[in-house]
Amino acid sequence: MWGGRTGALSRVWGLWPTGVLGRKPLSCNAASLEGNNSPHCWNCGGPGGPLRGDGFFCPQCSALQPPDPTRDHFSLMDCNRSFRVDTVKLQHRYQQLQRLVHPDFFSQRSQTERDFSEKHSTLVNDAYKTLLAPLSRGLYLVS
Template identity: 75%
Template sequence: MWGGRARVLLRVWELWLAGVPGRGPLSSSAASQARSNTSRCWKCGGPGGAVLGDAFFCPQCRALQPPDPSRDYFSLMNCNRSFRVDTTKLQHKYQQLQRLIHPDFFSKRSQTEKDFSEKHSALVNEAYKTLLAPLSRGLYLLKLCGIEIDEGTDYEMDREFLMQIMEINEKLAEAQSEAATKEVESIVRAKQKEYTDSVNRAFEQDDFEKAKEILTKMKYFSNIEEKIKLKKIPL
């Protein structure tokens, strides 16, 4: 059991070095170079230029520093690396960070800082969007553990589940009134709540295969949610 856990932890460390989940790890020389590049401020050359915690600015010249490629979304948004996330605190952190690094506040700064600001802002937006929704948060957490769900896979879904999805899709297609559409929406929302609770328990038990199975089912229901949104748009 420990051997499997060790392999997972090793994979997580490799992904940290890569900066983006799913990419291969940096070589030792590349990793050293990356650490070296972030050890000093790009503008004044002073120490402490790395982005540590919320210190996005050089402590000496206050120039905005480039994004830290080693930070994952949980670290960036000051969240524990867990499926259970306080979305209220997440929203507050998002607003706090955007008040620091949004491009609107750098219109009179150097082009370098403008570019860094755009990169920071885009990264914070993506991190917030990913961690806010249970499905994308779970998928991202799996990625950090070296596990991905391939697009288009049925993940060996059982026949009963696939029949359920088919029936709900047919019911939505046949819905001719707002009340009928809301009935389907209520069914889908209840299933997503059930699956969210289940995947949370799976992550708490480090049962990543179970989490993968549940998240795959959530993707099916997420597709139905998108169809419901389209059905609500007036023609």
């Protein structure tokens, strides 16, 4: 399933999805769990409900779920909805999320998961770039 460099890097970083034997959770707050509005897993058909980790993975089969494109940048990046943002924390969160959903880590998975990974990664990049720069952060807040 997770072999080679991908498995080794994920084990080193300790960012496997929660609930799978030997995997550690990625820390998040309640706002981070509101990412996926799909009632059932696309892969196993398992029931919806709170998803593990940051709401990216099915609690039954650990398959990456489709991203919620309406998810707020602040909740995705685990920040308060405010103009003042801790950029060190933001950078750390960006790195955590990319280690979790970056397409490089899904090269051996199904085409569906590779597509979802690409979309998640794009949303994380957009959120990070938007919240990092004061001007774009302010514009995002007023929009």
